[in-house]
Amino acid sequence: EAGVAQSPRYKIIEKRQSVAFWCNPISGHATLYWYQQILGQGPKLLIQFQNNGVVDDSQLPKDRFSAERLKGVDSTLKIQPAKLEDSAVYLCASSLGGSGGDTQYFGPGTRLTVL
Amino acid sequence: GNSVTQMEGPVTLSEEAFLTINCTYTATGYPSLFWYVQYPGEGLQLLLKATKADDKGSNKGFEATYRKETTSFHLEKGSVQVSDSAVYFCALKPSQAGTALIFGKGTTLSVSS
Numbered sequence: 414e415a416g417v418a419q420s421p422r423y424k425i426i427e428k429r430q431s432v433a434f435w436c437n438p439i440s441g442h443a444t445l446y447w448y449q450q451i452l453g454q455g456p457k458l459l460i461q462f463q464n465n466g467v468v469d470d471s472q473l474p475k476d477r478f479s480a481e482r483l484k485g486v487d488s489t490l491k492i493q494p495a496k497l498e499d500s501a502v503y504l505c506a507s508s509l510g511g512s513g514g515d516t517q518y519f520g521p522g523t524r525l526t527v528l
Numbered sequence: 529g530n531s532v533t534q535m536e537g538p539v540t541l542s543e544e545a546f547l548t549i550n551c552t553y554t555a556t557g558y559p560s561l562f563w564y565v566q567y568p569g570e571g572l573q574l575l576l577k578a579t580k581a582d583d584k585g586s587n588k589g590f591e592a593t594y595r596k597e598t599t600s601f602h603l604e605k606g607s608v609q610v611s612d613s614a615v616y617f618c619a620l621k622p623s624q625a626g627t628a629l630i631f632g633k634g635t636t637l638s639v640s641s
Contacts, residue, residue, distance in 0.1 A: 455631030
């Protein structure tokens with residue numbers, strides 16, 4: 414079974430530029446998550462989708478971050494304009510969805526460096 | 529609110545030593561508890577989980593028991609190997625359906641031969 418795919422793996426941009434990340438979840442997984450992991454910290458949820466609807470985006474900085482999940486499969490996360498503090502690894506995860514013990518499977522992440 | 533607290537690292541051990549990484553949590557209701565591992569250059573992988581009190585999760589020689597009375601989920605391994613060197617994250621998933629994971633800050637383990 415293929416895992417969660419993400420691209421690109423690495424991205425370096427200047428502050429105030431825009432950037433987009435792509436995620437393809439495990440086939441059949443209804444729930445998709447984007448996490449931000451700053452160096453030395455645990456991942457923090459940015460946004461959660463159930464199929465193509467948003468479940469939780471309370472920690473997404475909506476003035477600069479946006480995300481969509483068209484047709485309930487692939488998802489893109491965009492930052493515009495980027496700030497220095499956005500330097501982090503952006504993790505995509507997916508799960509079947511629903512129960513509390515539901516396991517989330519993570520992609521390899523995209524490491525963003527903002528100069 | 530919900531939160532996870534892990535022991536600070538780094539933890540440095542010799543091969544075959546006993547490992548304990550402490551994890552305590554704050555949550556309402558009955559969360560599920562997880563340990564994830566991140567090997568150098570790789571993504572997060574589920575190591576083990578427990579979904580109710582007194583459950584023991586185990587995998588690859590690692591174990592953790594869900595202790596509701598002490599709100600803990602400590603990770604243990606009887607004999608570590610160099611290949612266990614990684615960052616370990618404790619996480620909880622609140623009992624409400626459709627919620628995301630809440631992670632601790634991670635503990636770096638370094639095992640030398």
